[in-house]
Amino acid sequence: MKEDNNTLNIEFAHSKKRVDVTVAVLTDSTQRFLENFASARFTTPEFAALLGDGSGADKFSNLLKAVGMENNPYPFFSKVLDEISQGRGTQIELNGVVLPSMMLVSILEQVIPGNGYVTIRKASQLESEANFLVKEEDRDALQEVIEKYPVRLSRHTIRQMMVSRDVAYQYMPFVEELDAVGFVNTWIGQFHDGLLEQMYQNRVIFLLNMSCPVYCRFCFRKHKDSRNEANPTPADVAKAVDHVKQSPAIKEIVVTGGDPFMNRKNMAATIDGLSEVEHVQALRLASRSVAYYPDLFLKDEAEYLTYLKEKKFMLERSGKRMELATHFIHPDEVSPEALDIISNLVKSGVSVYIQTPFLSECNDEGPELVKLFGLLRGAGAEIHYIYIPCSPIHGNSIYWKPLSGGIETAAHLRAHLSDRAIPTICTATPIGKMDWFTSGWAVERVKDNDSFLWFRTPYTLDFFKSFAPLKDLSNMRLNNHGTLDIQYMAKIGNEDYLLGERPPKKAPVNDPVPDNEIEMMIDELSNQCQTARSIVETGVAGLFRLHETRVEIGPDAGTVQMNYIKADARITDVVISAENSGGIGTDAIDHLHEIARIVKTLREIDHVTSARLRSPKLCTAPKAFSRDVIHALGDLNHLSVSQPLRLEIETWCILPRQITPEHKLLVRRLNNKGITVYCNAALLGGVNDNDEIIHQLAHEIRATGMEFHHVYVAGLPIQEKWNQSRPIDSYDVVDIATKVRREGSGREIPRYMFFTRLGEADYGLNTSFIRDPGNPADAQVKVKLDCYDLSYFKGMEPGFTLPEGIDLDGDCPVASVPGMIKTNDFAIS
Numbered sequence: 001m002k003e004d005n006n007t008l009n010i011e012f013a014h015s016k017k018r019v020d021v022t023v024a025v026l027t028d029s030t031q032r033f034l035e036n037f038a039s040a041r042f043t044t045p046e047f048a049a050l051l052g053d054g055s056g057a058d059k060f061s062n063l064l065k066a067v068g069m070e071n072n073p074y075p076f077f078s079k080v081l082d083e084i085s086q087g088r089g090t091q092i093e094l095n096g097v098v099l100p101s102m103m104l105v106s107i108l109e110q111v112i113p114g115n116g117y118v119t120i121r122k123a124s125q126l127e128s129e130a131n132f133l134v135k136e137e138d139r140d141a142l143q144e145v146i147e148k149y150p151v152r153l154s155r156h157t158i159r160q161m162m163v164s165r166d167v168a169y170q171y172m173p174f175v176e177e178l179d180a181v182g183f184v185n186t187w188i189g190q191f192h193d194g195l196l197e198q199m200y201q202n203r204v205i206f207l208l209n210m211s212c213p214v215y216c217r218f219c220f221r222k223h224k225d226s227r228n229e230a231n232p233t234p235a236d237v238a239k240a241v242d243h244v245k246q247s248p249a250i251k252e253i254v255v256t257g258g259d260p261f262m263n264r265k266n267m268a269a270t271i272d273g274l275s276e277v278e279h280v281q282a283l284r285l286a287s288r289s290v291a292y293y294p295d296l297f298l299k300d301e302a303e304y305l306t307y308l309k310e311k312k313f314m315l316e317r318s319g320k321r322m323e324l325a326t327h328f329i330h331p332d333e334v335s336p337e338a339l340d341i342i343s344n345l346v347k348s349g350v351s352v353y354i355q356t357p358f359l360s361e362c363n364d365e366g367p368e369l370v371k372l373f374g375l376l377r378g379a380g381a382e383i384h385y386i387y388i389p390c391s392p393i394h395g396n397s398i399y400w401k402p403l404s405g406g407i408e409t410a411a412h413l414r415a416h417l418s419d420r421a422i423p424t425i426c427t428a429t430p431i432g433k434m435d436w437f438t439s440g441w442a443v444e445r446v447k448d449n450d451s452f453l454w455f456r457t458p459y460t461l462d463f464f465k466s467f468a469p470l471k472d473l474s475n476m477r478l479n480n481h482g483t484l485d486i487q488y489m490a491k492i493g494n495e496d497y498l499l500g501e502r503p504p505k506k507a508p509v510n511d512p513v514p515d516n517e518i519e520m521m522i523d524e525l526s527n528q529c530q531t532a533r534s535i536v537e538t539g540v541a542g543l544f545r546l547h548e549t550r551v552e553i554g555p556d557a558g559t560v561q562m563n564y565i566k567a568d569a570r571i572t573d574v575v576i577s578a579e580n581s582g583g584i585g586t587d588a589i590d591h592l593h594e595i596a597r598i599v600k601t602l603r604e605i606d607h608v609t610s611a612r613l614r615s616p617k618l619c620t621a622p623k624a625f626s627r628d629v630i631h632a633l634g635d636l637n638h639l640s641v642s643q644p645l646r647l648e649i650e651t652w653c654i655l656p657r658q659i660t661p662e663h664k665l666l667v668r669r670l671n672n673k674g675i676t677v678y679c680n681a682a683l684l685g686g687v688n689d690n691d692e693i694i695h696q697l698a699h700e701i702r703a704t705g706m707e708f709h710h711v712y713v714a715g716l717p718i719q720e721k722w723n724q725s726r727p728i729d730s731y732d733v734v735d736i737a738t739k740v741r742r743e744g745s746g747r748e749i750p751r752y753m754f755f756t757r758l759g760e761a762d763y764g765l766n767t768s769f770i771r772d773p774g775n776p777a778d779a780q781v782k783v784k785l786d787c788y789d790l791s792y793f794k795g796m797e798p799g800f801t802l803p804e805g806i807d808l809d810g811d812c813p814v815a816s817v818p819g820m821i822k823t824n825d826f827a828i829s
Contacts, residue, residue, distance in 0.1 A: 006074050010111060012085045012131040025110050026077045031056035033106040034063070036642040037336065039606045040569060041375065043100040050097065067094040080107060087131040089165045101332045104163040112159065115295035117213040120151035120173075130158050132172060141175040149177055149395060150227045152215045154293040156335070164332035166362050170216055171292070177217065177395030182489065184223060184394060190431070190468035195232040196240040198467055199432055202745060203252035206240055206270055208232060208260035213293040216327075218357060218399045220391040227258075234269040241273035248279045249466065252745055254325070256286040261296055261304065271311045275318050281703060282321040282745075290326040290352075294337035305341065309348045316349070316668065321705060323351045323747075325384075330363050331371040336641050339379040343639040346380030347674035351705075353384040353747070356423065358409070360390070360401035366412025373413075373421040374572065378609040378644040380674060382707060383421045384747075386410075387428060388436075392489040402493025403427075407436060411766040411787040418549045418573045420610065420648070420678070420709075424749055425765060429486050431459050431476070437764025437828050438737035438752050441499045442492055443485055452487045456502070458738040459484050480504070483738065499827045506823040507729040513686035518655070521684055521722065525652045526616040529579035530682065530716045535759045536797035540564045545796055547759055549573055555591035555598070562601050568796075569607040574598075575650070577614040588613035588649075589624060592632050599636045603645045610646050611636070618651040618677065619658055622666045630666075634673030649677045650709075654688050659700040667705040678709040681750070682716050683733075685726025685819075691739035698740050698748035708750040711736075713763055714781070714820035715755035723819025730781070730822045733763055734829045754783055756815035757803050758793070761785045764828040770814050771822070781820045784809045 008026075010019045035056030040048040050066050051059040061071070069076045076094070083092045084104065092099045118129050123142045126132040130153060134142060151173050153161075161168035191198040197205040210229045215222065244250050253274055260267055267285075274280050285308075289296040297304045312322040324345055328334065342352045354376050356363065363369055373383045388406030390399040410425045425436045434440025439458040446452035460483055464470050475487040479501055492498055532552050534544035543561045544552040552575040553561050565571050576595055578586040588595060595613065602608045613633075617624045637647035649670065653659060667677050679701050683689050688697065694711065701708040712719065713733050733752055740748060752763040761767045766787040789811040793800040807814040 008074075008078055008081060010081050010085055012087065014087045014127040014133050015129070015131045017128075017131075019111050021111050023074050023077055026107060027060070027073050029106055029110050030103065031060050033103055034059040037102060039642075041378070041606065041609075042102055042642075044098070045569065047098065047100055063097070067097050077107070080104065081111065084108065084162055085131070087133050087162070089162060089168050092163070101160070101164045102335070105159050105335070108159040108162060112155070114155045115299065117152055117154040117293060120146060120153065122146070126151075126172070129153065130161060130172070132168075138175050141178060142173060145173045145175060145177045145395075149173065149217070149222050150215055152211075152213060154214050154295075156294060156337075157214050157292045160332060160335075164330075166330040166368075167332050169362050170218070170329055170359070171214060173217065174398070176398050179397050180394050181397050182392040182394045185220065190464060190470070193243060194239055195236050196243055201249050201463065201466060201743075203254060204240075204244065204250055205254045205256055206237070206260070207257055208237070208255060208266040208270060209257040209263035211262065212257065212259045213262065213289060213296065216288070218359060218390050218393070218396050220393050221258075222393060222395070231263060232266060234265055237266050237269040238273060241270070241277065244274065244280060245277050247467075251280065252282045252284060252747075253280060254284045254286060259287050259289055259296075260285065261287050261289060271315065275315055275320065280320060282323060282747075283315065284323045284325050284353075286325040288327045290324070290338050290341050291328050291333045291335075294335065294341055297341050298337060302344070305344055308345070308350065312348060312350050321351070323353060325353045325355060327355050327357065328372060328376060329356060329359060331368055331375060334372065334375045339375070339641045342376065342379040342381050343641060343644070343674075346676075347639050349668070349672040349674075351671070351676075352381045354381050354423075355385045355387065357390050357399075358386050358388045358401060358406045359399045360405075361398070364401050364405050364409065366409050366416065369409065369413060370417045373417060373423070374609070377418065377421040378646065379641065380639045380644075380646055380676075382676070383423045386423045386425050388425060389427070389490050391428075400491070402491040403442065404493030404497055407497060407765065408494075410436075410762070414760075414762060414766050414787040415792055416548060416570075418610065419547065419751075419760065420573065420612075422751060422762075424751070427455065427488070427490075429455055429457055429488055431457060431464075431470075431484065431486055433741065433746060434458060435737065435741055435749060437762075438734060439741035441764075441828065442497055443479075443501060444498055445492075446487050452489055453492060453498075454485045455488045457484050457486055458742040460742070463742055502734070502826050502829050503824050505729070505731045507731065507821060510686040510689055510726045513684075513726075518687055521687060521718065522620065522654065522658070524718055525654065525682070526620045527579075528717070529577055529614065530652075530712075530718060531755065531760075532575075532577060532579065533757065535757070536793055536800055538564060538797075546575065548792070548796060550575060552577055553598070554578065555588070555594035557598055562598075562605075565602070565608065566605050572608060573610045573612060574602055574608055575612045575614060579614070587617040587624070588615050589617060589629055589633075592629065596632070596636060599645065599647070603638060603643070606643070609644050610648055612648045612650055614650050616652055618649055618666070619653045619663070619679070622660075622662045625666050625670075627669075630669050630673065633670065633675055637674050639674045647675050649675060650680065651677065651706075652680050652682070653697065653701065654681050654684060655693065656696040656700045659697075659704055663706075664704045671705050677706045679706045680710045680712065681708075682712045682719055683714070683723075683728050683736075684719065685723045685728055689726075689728050689732055689736075691732075691736045694736045695739045695743050698744050698750065702745055702748045708748055710753045710760075711750045712753050712755050714817040715815075719755075719819045727819055727821040730769070730820060731824070731829045754815075754817055756783070756785065756817065757806060758785060758788060758813050758815060761787055768827070769822055770809060771825075781817050781822050782807075782814050783817055784812050784814045786812055788813060
């Protein structure tokens with residue numbers, strides 16, 4: 001293709017700005033983009049297939065040919081930029097080819113370059129700065145919105161908004177914001193002292209800065225009085241640090257604002273001050289700038305990232321963790337810069353957690369969330385929460401979606417997303433968060449007020465007594481098992497999700513088991529794989545299909561297994577287990593030479609983003625992880641922006657006493673290589689089937705730096721055998737989840753899981769209990785897997801038939817879960 005030095009003259013329809021740019025510059029930047037980001041992960045399978053393999057120049061040539069402009073980039077860029085300049089912010093399609101938004105943003109970076117942000121004070125600025133059409137009939141109302149709810153946009157976000165309606169939907173003001181339905185605030189903490197807010201016994205919030213570089217229209221602090229408060233000073237920080245020093249129950253600090261990273265002095269005072277408070281265990285720094293203003297972290301040769309990493313190591317020396325919490329809503333927000341920030345931090349041992357508000361008409365369908373979470377997980381992030389519904393704040397009603405929408409989307413995620421990328425579905429009530437169908441649920445409608453529901457929460461009056469006794473109980477009530485129900489403004493959607501009140505417990509408690517029998521259980525978990533059961537026939541020896549996105553192989557896997565993985569783009573996660581090769585008593589880390597060979601091959605498979613080593617030894621024999629082993633594992637980890645293959649380690653633990661200071665040192669060393677360790681647990685009757693043990697286990701796992709991933713409540717081989725005579729009462733699962741949520745950190749919350757012949761599913765959230773109508777007292781518990789249907793399994797094995805013992809309810813399978821009992825008719829307990 002010849003270099004084209006012709007110049008394009010672009011006039012933006014609403015800003016009236018004119019820009020000149022050469023076709024050669026646009027061609028060069030587009031080829032660079034396609035060289036690195038043309039894969040299906042960043043675009044679509046159809047777009048990636050159309051471009052084929054080869055260099056960026058080859059791919060651009062194929063693109064021009066597909067859109068009917070072979071060897072002629074001038075009309076291509078002319079048409080693209082003409083579409084963008086009209087200010088519609090809609091999808092661009094040429095000759096039936098949909099152009100990915102990330103590529104369009106890369107083109108705009110050449111046309112309207114620059115960083116920084118702009119405060120919008122007049123409706124006319126929306127036209128001049130963002131090329132946004134302001135209708136004359138809306139101009140006065142829009143000005144009123146801007147004066148009531150401040151507007152600020154980054155240059156980065158403006159470029160994204162020009163090519164994505166779903167990004168603009170989050171940041172551009174709209175006249176419906178004048179709708180006064182809802183609240184001024186939905187959450188401000190139970191206790192306030194200067195910049196400090198407290199809602200939970202074990203953690204507090206520091207508000208270091210009152211403004212952000214970009215303002216989200218759905219933010220619960222969107223009112224002007226919040227944005228215009230005076231910023232705290234380092235002296236105010238010192239006062240808050242002193243409060244923490246005097247409060248030994250406080251273990252974690254959430255550092256937020258506004259965006260706390262905009263106030264460097266306060267950030268330094270916070271980190272330095274809290275580093276000296278012995279009982280503080282973690283600092284959680286919250287910023288959405290990763291998504292909407294990445295230059296905050298990357299400018300001046302990523303100086304802020306360097307600063308954070310230095311402070312992280314300082315905190316580490318005093319036994320503390322640094323974490324980053326950030327929000328992403330839609331895949332069109334994901335940029336190479338954001339992925340670079342995430343992978344950079346994770347490789348340095350700073351965990352990055354993603355939280356996602358659920359917005360109507362934006363990310364309220366499963367596929368866009370699958371794409372979003374897949375991209376972020378590949379860079380090393382942990383997918384933490386989806387908040388349902390969006391906060392019921394004044395002017396937010398366009399974002400509200402019935403609760404059933406979020407609940408049902410969770411089923412789609414469970415079926416089509418890696419188990420490592422499944423968020424907790426939660427609601428932030430005025431007295432704290434609850435996790436759907438484990439620690440909380442919708443009870444009933446509020447009488448005579450269709451806008452409100454009663455939510456059962458995990459919190460009690462005693463919980464608040466130590467730091468902020470509740471005084472106004474007008475919107476709360478005590479339920480019959482001692483926790484608080486609270487009124488919440490939301491629509492339920494599906495009436496089946498109004499569960500009513502839970503009845504009292506009937507079943508007896510299992511007697512404690514002698515230590516020698518517990519040691520037998522630990523030994524069995526260490527030597528026998530619990531989760532390697534193929535849900536379909538793969539036709540490949542030594543390869544088990546555990547899920548649409550996940551397979552398991554042994555260290556001896558070869559060409560046949562790799563070809564199976566390569567042929568199915570849905571597979572993102574590969575589990576490598578020594579037990580899969582008949583290596584009873586051996587561990588993945590005993591086969592590092594073979595695993596290195598496998599990882600090298602997996603790096604060449606674009607759709608695989610994770611290699612997971614199953615290592616019981618990490619829990620039972622941490623000394624096996626010598627420095628040489630850790631270095632070797634670090635070399636296998638490949639967190640990157642364009643072609644990630646993250647290495648993870650999975651282990652098992654059932655009791656708090658199994659975790660020692662040695663584990664904390666080991667996990668820290670692995671984290672500093674960018675390697676995440678996930679810990680699973682199995683509920684075993686008389687061993688750990690009570691709320692206090694699992695709460696302590698969750699705390700110890702969190703303290704080591706591991707992620708508490710799954711608590712299997714029933715269905716594992718060890719549970720089928722052990723729990724037959726010591727059954728787990730479904731009632732206890734809710735009690736366990738209630739205590740872990742109430743007493744622990746939000747980062748300690750595991751997913752409570754059923755394991756079945758046809759895969760895993762979330763307790764309560766995408767499963768439902770099935771009782772034999774002919775025998776209501778039948779102790780055999782069956783669950784309907786609401787997240788799967790026959791077409792799901794046939795998509796992996798066309799000739800799939802239901803295994804023996806599996807029934808159908810509608811089109812969803814019903815599986816037995818031996819070792820669990822259900823002693824009442826309540827839906828989830």
